[in-house]
Amino acid sequence: MRGKPTSLDIAHLAGVSQPTVSRALRGSPMVNEETRKRILAIAEQLNYKVDKNASGLRRQHAGTLALLLFEDPTADESHINPFFLPMLGSVTRACARHGQDLLISFQQLSDDWHAEYGDSHKADGLILLGYGDYLAYQGKLKKLVEQGTPFVRWGAVMPDQPGLSIGCDNVGGGRLAGEHLAALGRRRIAFLGDASNHYPEFLDRYRGCEDALQAAGLSLDRALQVDAESAEDSGYAAAMALLERGLPFDAVFAASDLIAIGAMHAFHERGLRIPEDVAIVGFDDIPAARIATPALTTVVQDTIRAGELLVEALVRMINGEPVDSTRLTTSLVVRKSTGAGA
Amino acid sequence: MRGKPTSLDIAHLAGVSQPTVSRALRGSPMVNEETRKRILAIAEQLNYKVDKNASGLRRQHAGTLALLLFEDPTADESHINPFFLPMLGSVTRACARHGQDLLISFQQLSDDWHAEYGDSHKADGLILLGYGDYLAYQGKLKKLVEQGTPFVRWGAVMPDQPGLSIGCDNVGGGRLAGEHLAALGRRRIAFLGDASNHYPEFLDRYRGCEDALQAAGLSLDRALQVDAESAEDSGYAAAMALLERGLPFDAVFAASDLIAIGAMHAFHERGLRIPEDVAIVGFDDIPAARIATPALTTVVQDTIRAGELLVEALVRMINGEPVDSTRLTTSLVVRKSTGAGA
DNA sequence: CTGAAAGCGCTTACAG
DNA sequence: CTGAAAGCGCTTACAG
Numbered sequence: 043m044r045g046k047p048t049s050l051d052i053a054h055l056a057g058v059s060q061p062t063v064s065r066a067l068r069g070s071p072m073v074n075e076e077t078r079k080r081i082l083a084i085a086e087q088l089n090y091k092v093d094k095n096a097s098g099l100r101r102q103h104a105g106t107l108a109l110l111l112f113e114d115p116t117a118d119e120s121h122i123n124p125f126f127l128p129m130l131g132s133v134t135r136a137c138a139r140h141g142q143d144l145l146i147s148f149q150q151l152s153d154d155w156h157a158e159y160g161d162s163h164k165a166d167g168l169i170l171l172g173y174g175d176y177l178a179y180q181g182k183l184k185k186l187v188e189q190g191t192p193f194v195r196w197g198a199v200m201p202d203q204p205g206l207s208i209g210c211d212n213v214g215g216g217r218l219a220g221e222h223l224a225a226l227g228r229r230r231i232a233f234l235g236d237a238s239n240h241y242p243e244f245l246d247r248y249r250g251c252e253d254a255l256q257a258a259g260l261s262l263d264r265a266l267q268v269d270a271e272s273a274e275d276s277g278y279a280a281a282m283a284l285l286e287r288g289l290p291f292d293a294v295f296a297a298s299d300l301i302a303i304g305a306m307h308a309f310h311e312r313g314l315r316i317p318e319d320v321a322i323v324g325f326d327d328i329p330a331a332r333i334a335t336p337a338l339t340t341v342v343q344d345t346i347r348a349g350e351l352l353v354e355a356l357v358r359m360i361n362g363e364p365v366d367s368t369r370l371t372t373s374l375v376v377r378k379s380t381g382a383g384a
Numbered sequence: 385m386r387g388k389p390t391s392l393d394i395a396h397l398a399g400v401s402q403p404t405v406s407r408a409l410r411g412s413p414m415v416n417e418e419t420r421k422r423i424l425a426i427a428e429q430l431n432y433k434v435d436k437n438a439s440g441l442r443r444q445h446a447g448t449l450a451l452l453l454f455e456d457p458t459a460d461e462s463h464i465n466p467f468f469l470p471m472l473g474s475v476t477r478a479c480a481r482h483g484q485d486l487l488i489s490f491q492q493l494s495d496d497w498h499a500e501y502g503d504s505h506k507a508d509g510l511i512l513l514g515y516g517d518y519l520a521y522q523g524k525l526k527k528l529v530e531q532g533t534p535f536v537r538w539g540a541v542m543p544d545q546p547g548l549s550i551g552c553d554n555v556g557g558g559r560l561a562g563e564h565l566a567a568l569g570r571r572r573i574a575f576l577g578d579a580s581n582h583y584p585e586f587l588d589r590y591r592g593c594e595d596a597l598q599a600a601g602l603s604l605d606r607a608l609q610v611d612a613e614s615a616e617d618s619g620y621a622a623a624m625a626l627l628e629r630g631l632p633f634d635a636v637f638a639a640s641d642l643i644a645i646g647a648m649h650a651f652h653e654r655g656l657r658i659p660e661d662v663a664i665v666g667f668d669d670i671p672a673a674r675i676a677t678p679a680l681t682t683v684v685q686d687t688i689r690a691g692e693l694l695v696e697a698l699v700r701m702i703n704g705e706p707v708d709s710t711r712l713t714t715s716l717v718v719r720k721s722t723g724a725g726a
Numbered sequence: 727c728t729g730a731a732a733g734c735g736c737t738t739a740c741a742g
Numbered sequence: 743c744t745g746a747a748a749g750c751g752c753t754t755a756c757a758g
Binding site (some may be wrong): 093104127130131144161226329 | 437440448471472483500677
Binding site (some may be wrong): 048049059061064065068095096097098099100101259322371 | 752754
């Protein structure tokens with residue numbers, strides 16, 4: 043036998059027809075138990091693997107999911123948001139459990155990705171991860187829906203959104219941050235992050251924090267809000283801009299840990315003490331949050347569960363089963379950047 | 385037209401035969417320029433994409449590379465070595481440039497991955513990343529070579545290794561660390577990391593450091609070497625074990641940044657000052673190295689270039705072109721953990 | 727329970 | 743330069 047064995051090779055060796063081999067291998071109930079065992083044994087011995095291309099072609103599907111990670115147009119090559127790493131791990135493992143292969147690709151929001159996958163049968167569905175301007179994104183999502191390409195995205199769950207999303211409860215997370223800072227007696231809280239409908243997740247975090255502060259008789263002063271994207275240098279710049287304004291503040295809620303860490307650099311440079319002068323809360327609990335000095339208090343998202351849900355939802359969608367958007371609960375991990383905790 | 389358009393649909397519309405469409409789309413030189421343009425225009429308009437399964441089946445290849453990331457059997461779900469993140473990004477982008485799709489998968493060293501990919505035509509070749517016991521790994525690599533599955537791995541370049549590898553110059557990197565510590569006047573240098581042939585990269589780093597110290601009239605005392613894997617808790621435990629020994633030391637060269645950061649925790653806990661009492665050098669320059677307090681002096685590997693080389697080498701190998709193992713140069717970034725730098 | 731037949735959508739000799 | 747034909751290795755009605 044030369045080259046890779048085929049189902050026909052196995053059929054010859056087992057003394058059955060090729061379709062019977064195919065049935066036996068796929069676990070069809072209409073194959074005699076004896077026959078199946080014989081076939082399985084031979085397949086095992088030859089190290090036979092079903093040809094993915096042939097099977098995919100015949101069944102008109104790929105058995106493959108594609109993970110598209112969107113990056114900031116500004117992001118330099120080496121910086122992928124570390125927040126996505128555990129999620130990627132979780133998605134990968136979940137795919138394996140579901141018997142799906144996983145294709146990954148980095149995309150610019152501007153690319154032609156919406157057409158690339160479905161039509162070529164490279165993947166049966168898409169998992170979309172990544173920050174970026176939501177309004178720019180939305181149009182593409184609509185096209186995907188029109189084309190009938192199954193997809194799930196990680197992000198804020200919103201009414202009237204095209205397609206389905208799995209996200210954390212950003213409002214709830216923001217609320218946790220606000221409650222914590224209020225309970226610590228902080229009064230003038232700054233928000234670093236773009237709080238507009240271009241970044242619905244950040245906006246929800248802002249609103250959640252605002253809710254909590256209002257419930258405590260405080261408010262989130264818009265004059266203390268500075269736009270920032272989820273990147274250290276952006277957080278640094280935002281903190282500097284905040285200081286420039288010359289308004290008093292005693293706490294910062296950063297829309298992400300990367301922003302928070304950048305801001306901490308800025309405060310250190312300017313001689314502000316954390317948490318004495320400024321308490322800081324981040325969002326995401328990336329590995330750096332624990333390592334930073336002082337260690338960063340932050341809102342934790344369950345990225346592992348998120349990855350699993352993304353895959354489950356997509357697989358169900360591909361199978362035509364009903365699926366809903368899901369919001370995952372968040373929790374707060376208190377560390378020294380707010381003067382409490384370990 | 386219902387469903388995805390096929391090349392036959394385009395043929396009808398263009399008034400040519402289906403094979404001509406195929407030729408035109410693939411840029412065959414034997415198609416009339418006019419005809420090609422007409423076909424391309426129609427294809428564009430219909431948003432036609434070549435069916436990957438059909439094309440792959442006919443051509444007997446996948447147009448896909450698989451990235452296999454090996455994890456410690458001990459590693460908990462959420463901890464992927466952050467060192468691999470930029471490499472993963474780079475591999476992904478390089479694949480896109482080479483027109484290859486990228487499948488990713490996490491594997492245990494013990495899994496049956498060596499048979500999984502080639503035979504099923506899921507991928508034309510494998511990129512292998514990950515630490516782990518090399519001796520356990522080697523057997524699988526040999527099998528891949530026997531099967532004729534094209535693969536490249538990231539790791540120490542060694543004589544007589546099965547297949548090909550791209551790695552950094554670990555000896556050179558270790559030498560940089562040793563020279564730096566010697567130049568700072570440190571005399572008793574500890575090494576944290578498994579320095580055996582189970583971990584050839586760590587062993588090379590150890591040897592490089594040893595070389596440099598000997599050149600400076602010093603030596604790397606084996607009594608100051610403690611085994612550790614590339615993980616924070618392992619580094620922490622190793623540092624504690626080192627302290628237990630009660631031998632004097634004034635510097636630590638950690639085989640990786642994760643080990644170094646774990647060790648720093650241990651030293652902080654025990655009241656040792658860094659760098660006054662112990663200078664520390666790591667390896668990898670992961671993001672946390674910059675964020676740690678004090679910031680960690682470390683040996684930098686060019687992970688971006690590494691990713692590109694891995695893909696290039698694999699693609700050439702698949703095309704039957706000659707390829708060689710490559711060792712990338714390293715550099716030292718000096719930070720406060722050795723009392724110098726910013 | 728099993729087999730003969732058709733066909734998924736391409737690519738590639740083979741003719742012309 | 744173009745077309746008719748074959749075939750990649752499966753899966754799935756259709757018969758029996």
